[in-house]
Amino acid sequence: MVSDSKVPLRLRGILRLNDRGPLLEIDDGPVWRLQTEDDLAELQDQAVRVEAWQRGASLLELLWIGPA
Numbered sequence: 001m002v003s004d005s006k007v008p009l010r011l012r013g014i015l016r017l018n019d020r021g022p023l024l025e026i027d028d029g030p031v032w033r034l035q036t037e038d039d040l041a042e043l044q045d046q047a048v049r050v051e052a053w054q055r056g057a058s059l060l061e062l063l064w065i066g067p068a
Contacts, residue, residue, distance in 0.1 A: 006053075006054075008051045008052055008053055008063055009050075009051070009052055009053070009054055009060065010049065010050070010051050011024065011026060011032070011049070011050050011052070011060075012026070012047065012048070012049050012050075012068050013025050013026040013027065013029075013032075013047070013048065013050075014045065014046065014047055014048070015034075015040060015043045015044055015045065015046060015048045015065070016044070016045065017040065017041065017044045020033070021033060021034065021035075022034040022036065022040050022062075024048070024050060024060070030058060031058065032052075032058055032059070032060045033058055033059050033060070034050070034052070034060050034062045034065075035055060035059060035060065035061045035062060036061075036062040036065075038062070038065070040065065043065065043067070046067060046068075047067070047068035048065055048066065048067060048068050049065070049066055049067075049068045050062060050063075050064065050065045051063045051064040051065075052064075
């Protein structure tokens with residue numbers, strides 16, 4: 001579902017993978033859980049940029065991810 005009222009968040013951080021799924025660690029900031037069906041293993045433990053809809057207090061619905 002795409003929201004017309006807000007723009008997606010654009011963030012940078014380190015991508016971590018654990019048994020609960022992908023996480024985005026922001027320097028001096030929150031840790032976001034990423035909601036995606038994509039295999040992000042190639043980006044694990046790397047600096048990334050993401051574009052995503054905020055779906056909860058700590059949940060992002062991933063639209064795009066790439067190296068930072």
